[in-house]
Amino acid sequence: MPNRNSNAGHKAIRSCVICRQKCLQTELLSFILLFSGIVYDPRRVLQARKYYVCPRQACLQQLPKWRKKRQRERR
Ligand SMILES: [Zn+2]
Numbered sequence: 001m002p003n004r005n006s007n008a009g010h011k012a013i014r015s016c017v018i019c020r021q022k023c024l025q026t027e028l029l030s031f032i033l034l035f036s037g038i039v040y041d042p043r044r045v046l047q048a049r050k051y052y053v054c055p056r057q058a059c060l061q062q063l064p065k066w067r068k069k070r071q072r073e074r075r
Contacts, residue, residue: 028052
């Protein structure tokens with residue numbers, strides 16, 4: 001099993017759901033999925049399955065599409 005956090009100390013690494021690029025968790029926007037839509041959690045207070053997206057416009061623009069796809073797949 002590869003140790004993908006080896007050069008990041010104890011910092012959490014997450015990947016963007018759109019481009020799959022790995023970034024520090026602190027550099028990504030976290031959000032949760034509700035039936036009504038996407039809710040950002042900038043203060044990380046929500047207790048739910050988190051998703052991460054990098055704060056680039058290219059990725060943010062794809063989020064609504066990703067969400068639709070995601071909700072179709074999930075039952
Ligand atoms: Zn991205």
